Amino acid sequence: MTDDITRTVQRIAAEAPGRVAAAATLEELRAVEGELLGKKGELTALKKGMGALDPEARRAAGQAMNEVRASVEAAIAARRTDLEGAARALTLAAERLDLTEAVEHRQRGSLHLVTQTMDRLVDVFVGMGFTVAEGPEVETDWYNFEALNIPAAHPARGMWDTLYVDLGDPETVLLRTHTSPVQIRVMTDGEPPIYAVMPGRVYRRDTADASHMPVFHQIEGLVVDRGISFADLAGTLEAFTSAYFGGSIHSRLRPSYFPFTEPSAEYDINCIFCEGRGCRTCGQTGWLELGGCGMVHPNVLRNVGLDAEEWTGFAFGFGLDRLALMRHGVDDIREMFTGDVRFLEQFPA
Amino acid sequence: MKVLLSWLREFAPFPADDPVALGDAMSDLGMAVESIERIGEGLGGIVVARVLALRAHPGADKIQLVDVDAGDGEALQICCGAFNMAEGDLVPLATLGTVMPDGMEISRRKLRGEWSNGMLCSGRELGLGDDHSGIFIVTPAAQAAQGSGPAPGTPITEALGITPDVLYDLEINPNRPDAMSVAGVARDLAARLGLPFAIPEPQVELVPGDAAARISVEILDPDLCGRFHARVIDGVKVEPSPPWIAERLSALGMRPINNVVDASNYVMLELGQPNHTYDLAELPGGALRVRWARDGERITTLDEVERTLMGGRDGVIADADDVAVGIAGVMGGASTEISEATTSVLLECAWWQPMAVAVSSKHLGLRSEASARFERGTDPDIVELAARRLAELLAPSGARLVEGAVTVDGDLPGRAPVTVRTDRVNLLLGIDLAPEEIPQLLGPIGFGVQPGDDDRTFSVVVPTFRPDTTTETDVIEEIARHHGYSRIPKRVPTSVQTGSLTPRQRDRRTIRQVLVGLGVHEAMPLPFLAPGDLARTGLPAEAVTLTNPLAAEESVLRTSLRPGLLRAVAYNESHRTDGVSLFEIGKVFGVPKPGATLPDEREHLAVVLAGREAPAAVQVWEVLHRTLGLPGPGIDQSRPPAGLHPGRSGLLTVDSEVVGEVGEVDPGVLDDLGIRERVGWLQLDVGAVLARPHGEHPYRPISRYPSSDLDLAFEVTETVPASHVAAAIRGAAGALLVELSLFDVFRGAPVPEGRRSLAYRLRLQAADHTLTDDEITAVREAVVATVEANLPATLRA
Numbered sequence A: 001m002t003d004d005i006t007r008t009v010q011r012i013a014a015e016a017p018g019r020v021a022a023a024a025t026l027e028e029l030r031a032v033e034g035e036l037l038g039k040k041g042e043l044t045a046l047k048k049g050m051g052a053l054d055p056e057a058r059r060a061a062g063q064a065m066n067e068v069r070a071s072v073e074a075a076i077a078a079r080r081t082d083l084e085g086a087a088r089a090l091t092l093a094a095e096r097l098d099l100t101e102a103v104e105h106r107q108r109g110s111l112h113l114v115t116q117t118m119d120r121l122v123d124v125f126v127g128m129g130f131t132v133a134e135g136p137e138v139e140t141d142w143y144n145f146e147a148l149n150i151p152a153a154h155p156a157r158g159m160w161d162t163l164y165v166d167l168g169d170p171e172t173v174l175l176r177t178h179t180s181p182v183q184i185r186v187m188t189d190g191e192p193p194i195y196a197v198m199p200g201r202v203y204r205r206d207t208a209d210a211s212h213m214p215v216f217h218q219i220e221g222l223v224v225d226r227g228i229s230f231a232d233l234a235g236t237l238e239a240f241t242s243a244y245f246g247g248s249i250h251s252r253l254r255p256s257y258f259p260f261t262e263p264s265a266e267y268d269i270n271c272i273f274c275e276g277r278g279c280r281t282c283g284q285t286g287w288l289e290l291g292g293c294g295m296v297h298p299n300v301l302r303n304v305g306l307d308a309e310e311w312t313g314f315a316f317g318f319g320l321d322r323l324a325l326m327r328h329g330v331d332d333i334r335e336m337f338t339g340d341v342r343f344l345e346q347f348p349a
Numbered sequence B: 001m002k003v004l005l006s007w008l009r010e011f012a013p014f015p016a017d018d019p020v021a022l023g024d025a026m027s028d029l030g031m032a033v034e035s036i037e038r039i040g041e042g043l044g045g046i047v048v049a050r051v052l053a054l055r056a057h058p059g060a061d062k063i064q065l066v067d068v069d070a071g072d073g074e075a076l077q078i079c080c081g082a083f084n085m086a087e088g089d090l091v092p093l094a095t096l097g098t099v100m101p102d103g104m105e106i107s108r109r110k111l112r113g114e115w116s117n118g119m120l121c122s123g124r125e126l127g128l129g130d131d132h133s134g135i136f137i138v139t140p141a142a143q144a145a146q147g148s149g150p151a152p153g154t155p156i157t158e159a160l161g162i163t164p165d166v167l168y169d170l171e172i173n174p175n176r177p178d179a180m181s182v183a184g185v186a187r188d189l190a191a192r193l194g195l196p197f198a199i200p201e202p203q204v205e206l207v208p209g210d211a212a213a214r215i216s217v218e219i220l221d222p223d224l225c226g227r228f229h230a231r232v233i234d235g236v237k238v239e240p241s242p243p244w245i246a247e248r249l250s251a252l253g254m255r256p257i258n259n260v261v262d263a264s265n266y267v268m269l270e271l272g273q274p275n276h277t278y279d280l281a282e283l284p285g286g287a288l289r290v291r292w293a294r295d296g297e298r299i300t301t302l303d304e305v306e307r308t309l310m311g312g313r314d315g316v317i318a319d320a321d322d323v324a325v326g327i328a329g330v331m332g333g334a335s336t337e338i339s340e341a342t343t344s345v346l347l348e349c350a351w352w353q354p355m356a357v358a359v360s361s362k363h364l365g366l367r368s369e370a371s372a373r374f375e376r377g378t379d380p381d382i383v384e385l386a387a388r389r390l391a392e393l394l395a396p397s398g399a400r401l402v403e404g405a406v407t408v409d410g411d412l413p414g415r416a417p418v419t420v421r422t423d424r425v426n427l428l429l430g431i432d433l434a435p436e437e438i439p440q441l442l443g444p445i446g447f448g449v450q451p452g453d454d455d456r457t458f459s460v461v462v463p464t465f466r467p468d469t470t471t472e473t474d475v476i477e478e479i480a481r482h483h484g485y486s487r488i489p490k491r492v493p494t495s496v497q498t499g500s501l502t503p504r505q506r507d508r509r510t511i512r513q514v515l516v517g518l519g520v521h522e523a524m525p526l527p528f529l530a531p532g533d534l535a536r537t538g539l540p541a542e543a544v545t546l547t548n549p550l551a552a553e554e555s556v557l558r559t560s561l562r563p564g565l566l567r568a569v570a571y572n573e574s575h576r577t578d579g580v581s582l583f584e585i586g587k588v589f590g591v592p593k594p595g596a597t598l599p600d601e602r603e604h605l606a607v608v609l610a611g612r613e614a615p616a617a618v619q620v621w622e623v624l625h626r627t628l629g630l631p632g633p634g635i636d637q638s639r640p641p642a643g644l645h646p647g648r649s650g651l652l653t654v655d656s657e658v659v660g661e662v663g664e665v666d667p668g669v670l671d672d673l674g675i676r677e678r679v680g681w682l683q684l685d686v687g688a689v690l691a692r693p694h695g696e697h698p699y700r701p702i703s704r705y706p707s708s709d710l711d712l713a714f715e716v717t718e719t720v721p722a723s724h725v726a727a728a729i730r731g732a733a734g735a736l737l738v739e740l741s742l743f744d745v746f747r748g749a750p751v752p753e754g755r756r757s758l759a760y761r762l763r764l765q766a767a768d769h770t771l772t773d774d775e776i777t778a779v780r781e782a783v784v785a786t787v788e789a790n791l792p793a794t795l796r797a
Helices: A002-022 A026-037 A042-052 A055-094 A113-127 A155-159 A180-189 A230-245 A298-303 A321-328 A333-337 B019-028 B141-145 B182-193 B243-251 B259-271 B354-364 B369-376 B380-397 B422-429 B437-445 B472-483 B503-517 B562-574 B614-628 B667-672 B686-691 B722-736 B773-790
Strands: A138-140 A173-175 A194-203 A215-225 A251-258 A261-270 A287-296 A312-319 B002-004 B032-039 B046-056 B064-069 B076-080 B090-094 B109-111 B114-116 B165-171 B216-219 B225-234 B275-279 B287-292 B298-300 B306-308 B315-318 B324-327 B345-352 B400-402 B406-409 B418-421 B448-451 B457-461 B581-590 B600-610 B633-636 B644-654 B657-665 B679-685 B708-717 B737-746 B755-764 B793-795
Touching (some): A002 A042, A002 A055, A026 A042, A026 A055, A113 A230, A113 A321, A180 A194, A180 A215, A180 A298, A230 A251, A230 A312, A230 B422, A251 B019, A287 A298, A321 A333, B002 B182, B002 B243, B076 B114, B182 B437, B216 B225, B259 B275, B259 B369, B275 B380, B298 B324, B345 B380, B354 B369, B380 B400, B418 B422, B437 B448, B437 B457, B437 B472, B562 B581, B562 B600, B562 B679, B614 B633, B614 B644, B614 B657, B614 B679, B657 B667, B679 B686, B722 B737, B755 B773
Parallel strands (some): B216 B287
Antiparallel strands (some): A138 A173, A261 A287, A287 A312, B002 B165, B032 B165, B109 B114, B275 B345, B298 B306, B315 B324, B644 B657, B657 B679, B708 B793
């Protein structure tokens, strides 16, 4: 009897590895597991026959059986891991994708070049301690001209080709020709000290061509405080220039004329393409004209009720469309305003 | 304003060896050099040639064959595109190997099969003015035949007396009337360079007589004319000017006419004093009367145009019969024009009220070199010198200035001395000048600087050629210019405030970033519309218009961003780009509110989603209002906005206040605009939206206990918005509801016509315990009861 059991155990131990290995799928493995270890399995059946053995033999048989059971279980577990791995590998292989054959594309939109440029400029000035002010695009003659020391019939009005709006008396309401009326609003609505920049859209009666649009954008700066001088203007523009264009780009001021500033100046920067060495873009001069600036004219201060002896200030302004174009080498300003997505999407940031 | 270096050198000993440095000095003084042209450079290979024969080119109409003798007696064949020369003319020939001023090298080459052995030159190619209409004729055949003119082979520089020179093109600012003349530029430049400046005294031989007996001037309106200086020149013979005068005028951009006109222009360019010559024989009694024009008064001007004048706007010079013979400061009349028959001239050098000339030339649409100078303000004290200078220039033709003159003054601007404080100069400029430096800077440009009330104050007398300078700040600008802008230190003021964006500006950036993240591109269409654009877009046509638009298509100010964005959609479609998503944040302009001066200007945001339907636009709104933290967002479909799909659009509300619209553009509008795709639409009044309390994103603790989902489907009458059902569910479910989503909408059997099934998933969760079945059942019962009781809705089994 003992011998029978021993033989059977030995047979099972000898056959089991082959049977387990022969299971080609997880299902077959489960079947083999049932045959060997299950409730109706061979080892379980043997166990039932052990009751007839004497204690000594029963212990020895039990030990042998447990060893076989453990080794069979280990073999099945190992086989299961293998089969599961193989099955997963098959699934993964079947799921292979060519990642370059994507049909659907997800796209971020884009900010307009003018917005990108405006935000960058504004950020630099905010970093320098300026607040940001805005004003209406349709203005009265007072804000756009009169208050800025440009009385009616002043020859300097010829400097701006104004688009007038058909409201009120003739030539009293207009599309602002510059962002300067916001200066007046800032000074009228608030008190010095004022450190503000004023970005915005402006209008001129100008036929559209590669470098002109009847609608374009400017940023204007205004500082009014005690003891503000032309040196402060020069220094502020120099600080802005290197912050925005890079440390190798410097600024210079040349005498000019604007009715609302005196002394007035043109604001030039080193050509950003040749860094001042001279190239086609800067006409070999090494300089690019950026905008105008000057000390706020005493008449302007008086027009907003400020004492021009107590308060002094400076103002500057320049167009930003050209900066946007230059940054990306766009040679026709009209491209920016057609809404052509093929243009817009080229500048995601 | 153009100036020649040689001309400048007549007033001060400017160095001729570094024209660029001289140009830099002018720019630094505010007379910006726009270009520097070196005249006479590159003319070395150009010689005088005689035209021997003109022959048709066998293979071309637009060029002809010209045989010339370049000095060696041989016929040299040239192909030439100009036809203005005749056999026997002496013309300039650029010989082989010549490098032209523009850098082009002349080589032997074939043009349509015929050899060309050089190039005949136009005036422009020689650097003599702008004339490019034909070949420059050195000497016409008729004169050449009589032996005048240079011999063929003579270098052109020698033949024309061209000496190397430098032409500067300067941009002169409106506040620099003095720099509208060669002498004025020279004065400023000499001061900067520390060189002596002087206007040479004209050398004029007077003929005895008494001009005052032959002419008279009466100023009837002194507010029009400040000074009228008149003289008589006898012995006038109208003939071509000497070449040097003609060349200088050409170089400065004026066409030589005859010696009288040329001398007049020369004086204007040199001294900045425009002047006028009358044929004295055509002036009855030699009398001139200066007065404002009468309304409707007519005059034929020198350009043979009859003009109608306006009283109070135009000034005239009238003759003894009170007939206008000139428009003051703008243009002379034809009736007294100098002609071949003229022998005696009345010369006018006047000072006109700048504003009068500005108004007159503007409304007549007549801008001239003269009016440009009078508008800015001329020097009333130079009239006498200018008259003598003109006589000096005319003298070679035999003209003689008659002794005596008539000078009448009207109202001239006062010239009160200006008090200038050294401390104010230093404060405004941020420099540290000593008081004695101020006279050193101002003196050389003609400002009289006298001691003032104390040793740091000056009393400054402004020269008559600087009418722009009347205040201390004006003088400080002059000090700054001559001190040198580049020598002013660069200092950064310390702002006491911190820089920042306003909440509105920050929110606007947020809105833009949200839209960009959603794949929408920002566009900036022009804000001008054509009449009818609004109506075509289904919008009310009432709008503000422009008085002086460039074109009718740009005459209406937009009241909505829709026409512009739809135009952009159409543009993209027409370029085979479908499915574009665009947004714009920009101003729209409504008619002014009652009592307002300015239009009702608002900032709008609009989004167009081509190829997408209304729900896509609603999604954009949802992301926006969540990001902005707008409480109480809603869509009201009971009043479809104009121009949108009536069944697929509605007003956007925040706490019941209308802030915009959402939906789809009316397909009829799209048809009219030729847009093939459907277009989702969202529009917000940015100001109205951001005026609502917003931006609060309070923390809601996340429960650690499990949540349970409850799915409920209701059959709801079509007219009841799903948002009402959701609101009822929210109200009934109470605090345990942490998330509500509509996950299925179904129409069709077994749901009866006129109703649809709305299936909601309620996620229930308590903050402090695991929900019991009883609690979930209680929520379910409450929700079903509330929905069924308050809405035409029933729970689906």
